[in-house]
Amino acid sequence: MSERQRRNVGQLARFGVVGTSGVLVNMATLIAVRKLGPHFEEAIVGIPLTEFNLRWYHVYSTIAFLIANLSNFQLNRTWTFKSAAHAGWWREYWPFLAVGMMGQLIGLGLLTLLLHPHSVISLPTSIFDDTTGFRSRLYWAQLIVIVLVTPLSFVLNKLWTFAAVRTHRLDLADPTREESLLSDD
Numbered sequence: 001m002s003e004r005q006r007r008n009v010g011q012l013a014r015f016g017v018v019g020t021s022g023v024l025v026n027m028a029t030l031i032a033v034r035k036l037g038p039h040f041e042e043a044i045v046g047i048p049l050t051e052f053n054l055r056w057y058h059v060y061s062t063i064a065f066l067i068a069n070l071s072n073f074q075l076n077r078t079w080t081f082k083s084a085a086h087a088g089w090w091r092e093y094w095p096f097l098a099v100g101m102m103g104q105l106i107g108l109g110l111l112t113l114l115l116h117p118h119s120v121i122s123l124p125t126s127i128f129d130d131t132t133g134f135r136s137r138l139y140w141a142q143l144i145v146i147v148l149v150t151p152l153s154f155v156l157n158k159l160w161t162f163a164a165v166r167t168h169r170l171d172l173a174d175p176t177r178e179e180s181l182l183s184d185d
């Protein structure tokens with residue numbers, strides 16, 4: 001295995017550990033806000049020109065995302081990508097948040113499909129009947145979304161947030177140039 005491949009595997013492993021801690025933060029936050037707020041399926045407001053509504057689970061998921069995103073950013077910045085000494089906190093956080101928000105928007109769509117009773121991928125209420133935490137459709141849907149969105153988040157953060165933005169070298173965002181860029185260091 002080449003040095004670059006070892007470095008990528010190591011980063012992916014650290015990203016996974018940080019991600020696991022982020023899942024715990026995300027789920028703990030989701031559970032807390034769900035317990036404090038209205039029922040997660042209650043509609044808040046209709047989405048214009050559609051038959052859909054913004055529901056409390058969209059809000060709960062977004063709050064959980066924002067808190068976990070902040071935690072993940074700090075850990076990724078100092079441990080996974082070791083970029084803390086190279087760039088200002090705010091300068092890296094905004095791109096990290098932007099990447100996360102893209103993932104969150106995709107995740108909200110998936111969450112809606114998993115929770116909407118007429119969706120083809122809706123979680124079955126015969127199994128997930130919301131009688132306990134382990135049978136909660138919201139919790140399982142959130143976990144599924146996290147698993148599906150994480151790979152996209154890793155790639156975008158590695159290639160953009162913690163490389164190109166840190167160094168002001170947009171060419172770092174081009175994975176075909178990575179080999180030559182590593183030999184420059």
